[in-house]
Amino acid sequence: MSLINEALKKAEESKKKPDPLWNPIKRERKGSRKKYYFMAASGAFLIVALLVMKALLFKESPAVEPVPPPVAMEEKTGEVTKPPASALLGKPAGDAGKENEKKPAKPPESGGKRKIKKVKTAKINTARKTSLLPEPKEPAPKRYAEAERYFRFALAKERAGEIALAIDAYRKAIHLNPDHAQARLNLSALLIEGGLYREAIDILSGIKNGNENPKVLFNLALASYGAGDLKDAIEYARRSLALNPDNFRAYLLLGDIADATGNGEAALSNYKRAAALAPDSPEVLYKLGREIDLLGNKKDAIAYYRAFLEKSRDREKRKLVLRRLAYLEQGGK
Structure with missing residues (x-):
């Protein structure tokens, strides 16, 4: 029995003691895991450090879109195919001139008196002018060739409706070749x-022999009218007509000026002269009908309004004329 008891005691003691063959292996496994974690963390840190150094040392400058070079286009004949709206309606076209717009007076619904319009001087933004550009240093032939390239580039942009780019290109062309x-x-x-x-007046004033060019004089008349210089506008318009009597838009402008100052008879006279040159023009028919309506001639006003509706596709004006026509035909004055 004693032998059995001793054997049992030795078995229990052997269970309590750590296995000399197992523990070193276990310790080695724990050590290998720590080493693996340390190597992984070191590698990640090294990668992050390399990325940061690359970003700092090899930082690329932002990409700049190249300015498109001027392209060759056919040259304009000098005629303004689509005249400024101020030549027709007494107001500038485009979003930039909304502050200076003078809406055409609506015909009175019940025979009211004519209201004299006050022409205000426009607020001009002259932040960007050709005079602010540095003086060109290239030889004249090279500058003139470059100016022509910018001019043709401006023509292309104007036809594409990119007015801001066209204006900038025209300014550069004038800077390189002021003539x-x-x-x-x-x-x-x-x-x-x-x-x-x-600014338009300043630009036109730099044209040599501009006083002998009816187009220059007409644009000076438009610019002066928009700026509120009515006397200068009348003078330029008359001088333009003296050189080109067939410019019916100059008569429209004189009519607009007379209408704005309350001179209905003078306005009607100028509108009739414009009608003699352009009898099918919707603008002429509308202005004639409106002026005759203001002067109280109901029958002739109706005739001109109907002629306008046959020629015009302007929805807003057509609505206005249709309302007024219906009122007159119902016996209104």
Whole structure:
């Protein structure tokens, strides 16, 4: 029995003692895991450090879109195919000139008196002018060639409806070649449509022999009218007509000036002269009908209103004329 008891005691003692063959292996496994974690963390840290150094040392500058070079386009003839709205309605076209718009007076619904319009001087933004550009240093032939490239580039942008780019290109062309009359004339038309009347006058004043050019004089008349200089506008318009009597838009402008100052008879006379040159023009028919309506001639006003409706596709004006026509036909005055 004693032998059995001793054997049992030894078995129990052997269970309590750690296995000398197992523990070293267990310790080795724990140590290998720690080493693996340390290596992984070190590698991640090294990668992050390399990325940061690359971002700091090899930082790329922001990409700048290249300016498109001027393209060759056919040259304008000098005619303003689509005249500024101020030549037709007494107001500048485009969003930039909304502050200076003078809406045409609505015909009175019950035979009211004519209201004399006050023409206000437009607020001109002259932040960007050709005079602010540095003086060109290239030889004249090179500058003139570059000016022509910018001029043709401006023509392309104007036809595409990118007016801001066209204005900038025209300014650069004039800066490189101040004697480029066509660039000055085209730029003045865009400035007038945008409400920059004073700058347009400055641009037109730089054209050599401009006093002998009816187009220059007509644009000067438009710009002066928009700027509130009515006397100058009348003088320029008359001088333009003296050189080109067939410009019916100059008569429209004189009619607008007379209407704005309350001179209905003079306005009607100028509108009739415009009608003699352009009898099918919707603008002429509308202005004639409206002026005759203001003067109280109901029968003739109805005739001109109907002629206008046959020629015009302007929805807003058609609505206005249709309401007035219906009122007159019902016996209104």
